[in-house]
Amino acid sequence: MKTISRSLAVLALLAFTLSAHAATTVIGNKNLAGEKIDAATLKAVFLGKKVAWDGAGRVTLAVLKGELADEFLKATVDMNASTFTNHWRRLSMTGGGTAPKFFEKADELRKFVADTPGAIGFVGPASVDGSVIPINGG
Amino acid sequence: MNRPLRATSIVLALFSANPLTAAVSIGNSNVQIGGFFSQGYLKSSKNNFPFESKDGTWDFREMAVNVSTTVGSHLRVGAQGFAQRLGNYGEDKVKLDWAVADYNFRQEIGVRAGRIKYPKGLYGEALDVDAIRPFIFLPSSLYNPVLRDFSASFDGAMIYGTISTAKAGSFDYKIFYGDIAMNTDQGVADFFNDSGFFADGVKTLAIDHVSGAAIDWSTPLSGLKLHFSYSKLADVDGVGPFAAAPMFTALIRVAPAYTTIGAEYAHGDWTFAAEWQNQDGDSLVQALPVYNSAGKYGSRNYYVSATRRFGEKWEAGAYYSKSRDLHPNPSATTAEKQLEDYAVSVRYNVNEHVILKVEFHSIDGRFNVFNTPRNPNPTLADSSSFWAIKSTFIF
16 A cells, blocks of 8 residues: 555656646757757757757747746756846847847747747747647757 | 936836837848937935036936847857946947957857957946846946946957856856057046046047956856956056146056956845956056156955845845055055945836836945046045936837
């Protein structure tokens, strides 16, 4: 009985963990299919340190505003949305980088990513469709 | 319309403005337009510091507009015009703040050329971007707004990059060389005029070159960044007619080297920062053939600051900042040799484009408090204070 309870607890914890990670999905333009994008690459890309893909042209960042942003940015670049905005204001206002495009709606972001070679962004899992590719960042 | 009314009208107009789009796409290129406009009010007691404001002044504003685009995968070009008015300094004249061609070969190495922001200290490159902090004024010991030309940007080239490691965090480095365009319209001229050595003020400002390096270490400890930078201004010359005998040309030359160590730690809603800077170098004061004196010039500066966010709208901060003359006149009093600044600030984000700030400073000492025609302080007090409000519109 104790073993079953422990197993159920582990399963519940695993399900919770997966759902937390699954709250956002990184999506990319289909021309990123050949790119190796791990967690370090994602961080470099979202901080503006990596500006070009190995074979897919220039990086274009798309950032979704709202609750999802805090969770994604904390996990990916260790910043909250406010700090991330300030980071990019600093870069773009001092000649240090090209600011991301910010979107209010996931559908608009997904369409932008689908239409823009080299674009990468994040949305909720329900907003992913076949027009973009999911990127696991692992 | 008088100045306060005009300034108020501008601020009200900004409040009613619709948010702007920060990026515009033209054809296959990606052109971005950004900028900011701020208008403030400042009133100081006793001394005109940081600029003329004893009677209260609306002559306190900054504005910038930048345009940038990318060409191909690795090249980015852009420029920003900047104008400011700080009391009698700046006069709203538009200057080229930065204009760069930036080729990023890969994450580890890139080359930037043109007019480039000067990387000195944690916040040197972002001196004018007040939207990224709660403070109206950065600590004056390291970031004196009146001496902005010493620190804003340089004409030259920079090599930069990021070295990422698996366990030790990442290192952002910058190595640069160039010169600085200084203008007698700006506050930096009063650094020379305060000496009283020139008749009717310094007429030309020039520098031989500036060189240096900066490294920022994003440590494995979440939120902790460490900074080190070293740079040297070679032969900064102020030239004008000699006050005692205007038929002779007077020269003041300083050659300061800046060594700066800093740390910033962000944890939750809190951000703590501290920096220490040693500024030291040779000086030369001449009005040949009647006067010639060589010596040293420099100061030791530091500050500690703390800020805290309160939800999405509010942020508060405080800092203590101190600057001490390293080579004072032997007869100088304590107040003449140093300046301590206690500051508290509150910021309110009206929306993502409009910011309001209010700030109070208590000042002990009068080191680097100028007495010049543009910043008159005929009787300098040993302590003073000032408060400021400022609204910023950023897009």
